[in-house]
Amino acid sequence: MAEIAISTYKHIGRIRSARLIGGELADFYLQSGQIQQATAFLIDSLKTFQFEDWQMLGVKSLLDLANCYKLLKDGEKYLRTCVQIASCTGASTADREKYFREMTEKLEELPSCEIITSGEDVVFFKSCTQVKTRADEKTVPGAPIKFQLEIQSNLPQVVKCDKLEISLVYSELPSERKKDAMEEKKLGRRSVQRSPSAVSSNTSVFSVGEDEEENEESGKDPAKLELSERLEYKQDKSLCAARIVCRNASKLLKRKDSSGTILKDGQLKPADYSLSLILNDVMIEPGNNMYTLTGEAGKKGVYTFNQISINVRQLNLLQNIPPSPPSFLVSTEPPVIVLNKGEGELYAGVENKLTLSVYCGSEVLEAGTAVLLTSSRNAKIKDPTSDSADFTTTLSVKCPAGDPFSTVSVSIIILSELDNKKDASSTEVTVSVSNPWTGSSQDISLHFVPVIFSTFSLLTAMSKKFIQITVVSTTSKNYVLKNASLDIVNSDQMSQVSLKPINQNHPELVVSKQFEGSFLWELVVDEGPGQDEHPAKVQFSVAYGPEDGTESGRVFSAMFQFQDYRTLYTIHAKVEPAKGNEFCRASTLCPMKIQLEQLNPAPHTSLFYEVLADQTQWAVCGRQGAVINLQQSLRQNIIVDVMPLVGGHLPLPTVRLSKYIPAEGRSGALGGARLDPFSTGQVYNMSRAQQIHVLPPSHPTQEFVSLP
Numbered sequence: 211m212a213e214i215a216i217s218t219y220k221h222i223g224r225i226r227s228a229r230l231i232g233g234e235l236a237d238f239y240l241q242s243g244q245i246q247q248a249t250a251f252l253i254d255s256l257k258t259f260q261f262e263d264w265q266m267l268g269v270k271s272l273l274d275l276a277n278c279y280k281l282l283k284d285g286e287k288y289l290r291t292c293v294q295i296a297s298c299t300g301a302s303t304a305d306r307e308k309y310f311r312e313m314t315e316k317l318e319e320l321p322s323c324e325i326i327t328s329g330e331d332v333v334f335f336k337s338c339t340q341v342k343t344r345a346d347e348k349t350v351p352g353a354p355i356k357f358q359l360e361i362q363s364n365l366p367q368v369v370k371c372d373k374l375e376i377s378l379v380y381s382e383l384p385s386e387r388k389k390d391a392m393e394e395k396k397l398g399r400r401s402v403q404r405s406p407s408a409v410s411s412n413t414s415v416f417s418v419g420e421d422e423e424e425n426e427e428s429g430k431d432p433a434k435l436e437l438s439e440r441l442e443y444k445q446d447k448s449l450c451a452a453r454i455v456c457r458n459a460s461k462l463l464k465r466k467d468s469s470g471t472i473l474k475d476g477q478l479k480p481a482d483y484s485l486s487l488i489l490n491d492v493m494i495e496p497g498n499n500m501y502t503l504t505g506e507a508g509k510k511g512v513y514t515f516n517q518i519s520i521n522v523r524q525l526n527l528l529q530n531i532p533p534s535p536p537s538f539l540v541s542t543e544p545p546v547i548v549l550n551k552g553e554g555e556l557y558a559g560v561e562n563k564l565t566l567s568v569y570c571g572s573e574v575l576e577a578g579t580a581v582l583l584t585s586s587r588n589a590k591i592k593d594p595t596s597d598s599a600d601f602t603t604t605l606s607v608k609c610p611a612g613d614p615f616s617t618v619s620v621s622i623i624i625l626s627e628l629d630n631k632k633d634a635s636s637t638e639v640t641v642s643v644s645n646p647w648t649g650s651s652q653d654i655s656l657h658f659v660p661v662i663f664s665t666f667s668l669l670t671a672m673s674k675k676f677i678q679i680t681v682v683s684t685t686s687k688n689y690v691l692k693n694a695s696l697d698i699v700n701s702d703q704m705s706q707v708s709l710k711p712i713n714q715n716h717p718e719l720v721v722s723k724q725f726e727g728s729f730l731w732e733l734v735v736d737e738g739p740g741q742d743e744h745p746a747k748v749q750f751s752v753a754y755g756p757e758d759g760t761e762s763g764r765v766f767s768a769m770f771q772f773q774d775y776r777t778l779y780t781i782h783a784k785v786e787p788a789k790g791n792e793f794c795r796a797s798t799l800c801p802m803k804i805q806l807e808q809l810n811p812a813p814h815t816s817l818f819y820e821v822l823a824d825q826t827q828w829a830v831c832g833r834q835g836a837v838i839n840l841q842q843s844l845r846q847n848i849i850v851d852v853m854p855l856v857g858g859h860l861p862l863p864t865v866r867l868s869k870y871i872p873a874e875g876r877s878g879a880l881g882g883a884r885l886d887p888f889s890t891g892q893v894y895n896m897s898r899a900q901q902i903h904v905l906p907p908s909h910p911t912q913e914f915v916s917l918p
């Protein structure tokens with residue numbers, strides 16, 4: 211009848227009443243000596259009482275169950291029951307002390323084979339945090355790691371733990387999502403599903419939501435709800451309803467394991483402890499206990515705490531870490547080598563200080579690690595710490611020791627060649643830096659501004675020629691120029707040409723960005739019928755160095771080439787007053803006398819002159835241009851009538867002389883004549899920049915303008 215009553219209560223959902231009857235049956239079977247039957251009913255009762263948290267009934271069932279196992283002489287199950295009673299807070303102190311002693315004695319009696327039981331209510335895992343010296347400290351492979359473990363013991367007395375071990379689960383770092391995948395997820399590839407209308411049965415409603423992803427990422431917490439939005443629209447695309455959908459409901463809404471703690475022993479299995487934190491010979495006292503665990507970081511990835519194992523002799527107390535377990539990250543970061551030039555410009559022709567900075571990343575930089583630097587051919591480098599080191603294109607830099615995620619710096623000196631430049635345009639230098647960890651190299655481009663550069667000018671004074679070389683500095687620092695020289699490179703072809711220094715009385719010149727220095731030589735050309743068949747090549751060289759003497763002096767050299775260095779013709783123009791007048795007067799015709807003279811033999815004797823004047827100041831009344839021939843006479847005078855239009859000091863009209871190339875017949879046709887200009891310096895105009903004083907007209911009008 212009792213069993214029928216139990217079945218009836220179960221059928222109608224009165225499980226608690228069924229278990230109470232089962233407890234009475236267990237007492238009956240114990241009195242009748244049927245221990246096995248009593249044990250079965252006690253296990254069922256204990257399962258319900260622990261699930262529904264009936265503490266007193268659960269303690270009574272545990273005590274009766276311990277008595278049964280003792281009578282059955284089942285040592286392992288009796289040991290597990292003693293552990294549960296000793297750690298049960300609902301039991302009396304006397305019972306807990308008694309069964310703790312029973313547990314200790316039983317451990318000495320049982321063989322040394324491992325006995326696994328649940329440690330969930332015995333020694334409870336509370337927290338485990340990583341100890342860092344800095345908040346931003348990163349964990350790298352091979353580095354020592356330290357953790358602070360907090361556990362709570364419910365045992366009534368101190369227990370000696372032979373080994374405390376926490377297993378770790380390794381997972382790879384989540385890969386970065388691609389941009390298109392991110393955009394696709396933001397936009398959402400939405401599936402369209404039909405659902406009944408909430409407004410009208412005649413109106414179709416479309417449910418628009420994200421597709422279900424079957425393969426979830428392994429790093430997600432299974433205890434967290436994964437919620438997504440789902441919007442429902444009508445056919446006219448108006449919003450009908452909004453829903454929140456749980457995407458992992460099947461994983462969360464499942465039958466809860468209603469087995470009591472003592473009944474979980476068969477379900478517990480040791481995790482993989484190949485990756486673990488271990489602490490040996492630990493004394494666990496009642497209440498909270500704090501321990502420090504140390505270890506060595508493994509390869510990069512995420513390490514999650516999975517299970518804790520507490521070994522007391524042959525008893526192994528296992529406890530799975532509760533949901534949202536702690537974890538730590540082991541990351542690797544490759545070293546980075548940077549070549550810094552600091553503030554300001556890099557100057558070619560002088561020594562520049564660079565800083566080679568090595569960011570260690572997750573690697574340990576050992577003292578003496580060599581970084582190989584290779585410069586391009588137009589630059590050289592050296593180590594400033596070595597007195598005997600010379601400039602070279604390849605330099606092995608020894609780095610000091612560095613800890614992970616720290617930066618070490620080494621200074622180097624680089625010297626770029628000073629090219630022959632006519633302006634301050636920069637020169638590109640490439641420095642190749644080899645990575646000692648990967649063996650690869652990276653090219654770094656540096657731009658150097660010339661510390662000085664020179665310009666060349668061929669000046670003319672009548673038949674004399676002068677060469678002026680100006681040295682310009684691009685830095686605000688003062689530099690001293692000395693021992694300047696100018697030599698003709700192709701002197702074997704230019705035997706009729708020599709150089710004579712003009713302003714070499716001062717041996718030193720100081721230049722900077724604010725002021726420049728110039729050197730002058732006279733180009734002495736022997737008179738003779740020869741022609742300028744070969745261009746002249748000259749090389750300028752000067753020693754330069756900082757005025758403060760912080761650096762040794764160097765030599766700057768530049769090559770220049772020029773031709774047509776003879777003065778062929780001179781022009782002398784003069785405007786005279788009209789006859790009977792002492793001064794030129796506006797609105798009055800005045801003769802302009804032009805004298806052309808040939809100084810050196812020239813291959814072109816047919817010339818074309820032009821009178822060019824500012825039309826607001828002069829009116830050319832005569833012929834503005836004509837062809838002349840100096841073959842018979844080396845000097846020729848030309849008179850052109852001009853009229854000043856305004857008064858004041860007026861610049862003379864300009865006279866331009868060109869080569870006249872007469873027309874030639876080509877393919878039976880008559881080609882047109884052309885004018886070719888002379889090279890700079892072949893024609894010297896003695897009247898350039900001259901002015902003449904023009905008086906106002908005798909009867910000035912209101913429109914007359916007088917210039918100062």
